[in-house]
Amino acid sequence: MSHSPILAPSLLAGDHAALGDSAAVVPAHGLKWLHLDIMDGHFVPNLTFGPEIVAALRRRPELVETFFDTHLMLDEPHRYIEAFANAGSNLISVHIEPDYDHRATLAKIRELGCQNGIVLNPDTPTTAVQTLLPWVDLVLVMTVQPGFGGQSFREDTLDKMATLHRWREENGYGYRLEVDGGVDLTTGPKCRAQGVDTFVAGTAFFKAADRPAFAEAVEQW
Numbered sequence: 001m002s003h004s005p006i007l008a009p010s011l012l013a014g015d016h017a018a019l020g021d022s023a024a025v026v027p028a029h030g031l032k033w034l035h036l037d038i039m040d041g042h043f044v045p046n047l048t049f050g051p052e053i054v055a056a057l058r059r060r061p062e063l064v065e066t067f068f069d070t071h072l073m074l075d076e077p078h079r080y081i082e083a084f085a086n087a088g089s090n091l092i093s094v095h096i097e098p099d100y101d102h103r104a105t106l107a108k109i110r111e112l113g114c115q116n117g118i119v120l121n122p123d124t125p126t127t128a129v130q131t132l133l134p135w136v137d138l139v140l141v142m143t144v145q146p147g148f149g150g151q152s153f154r155e156d157t158l159d160k161m162a163t164l165h166r167w168r169e170e171n172g173y174g175y176r177l178e179v180d181g182g183v184d185l186t187t188g189p190k191c192r193a194q195g196v197d198t199f200v201a202g203t204a205f206f207k208a209a210d211r212p213a214f215a216e217a218v219e220q221w
Helices: 020-027 051-059 081-087 102-111 128-137 156-173 187-193 211-219
Strands: 006-009 033-040 067-073 091-095 113-118 138-142 176-180 200-201
Touching: 006 081, 020 033, 033 051, 033 128, 051 067, 051 081, 067 081, 081 091, 091 102, 102 113, 102 138, 102 176, 102 187, 113 176, 128 156, 138 156, 156 176, 156 187, 200 211
Parallel strands: 006 033, 006 200, 033 067, 067 091, 091 113, 113 138, 138 176, 176 200
Antiparallel strands: none
16 A cells, blocks of 8 residues: 655754744644654653643644654653643554553554554564554654664665565555654655655754755655
């Protein structure tokens, strides 16, 4: 199943002293998705923000209609999904690597009225999520080790994207296939060629000299 390409700028690369203003740039450029990286300092070696910030962003008039693509990089994501759902997330993605009940957590996310997603780190095999694919709305392949923005894209993750796209086609699954990490005008088309349809771009978008041109390029992939 193919989907049209979506650009989801990552707020991680925005101005953290003015998160609301950075987030508002996204709908100002006609973009529908905003990617929110939630880090706990345990699963990844960095801290970002929590559900209160997400709720504050949702209250901004410019962001009322924006799709909040919330990526939980947490040791115990199952403990926080209700808080992020109540804060206004539209989609909540959780990592496969920590030890918790993945399927029950994905089901709970849907019960809370959100779409769900499962995430793989660069060194995690695709087989780790294979049995969960019938019950997810999105699969996110990390192309860098999560924790910090501005890292270089790992070419060895392209095969994983191709495999997940092939499984989607063979089984008629409807999930979107997303990538995050080092996505720019060079690496993005490589991902698109492997079946990716949802592109998280932080540095490449927020630091772009011409953001509208960048967004338009992604729509043409």
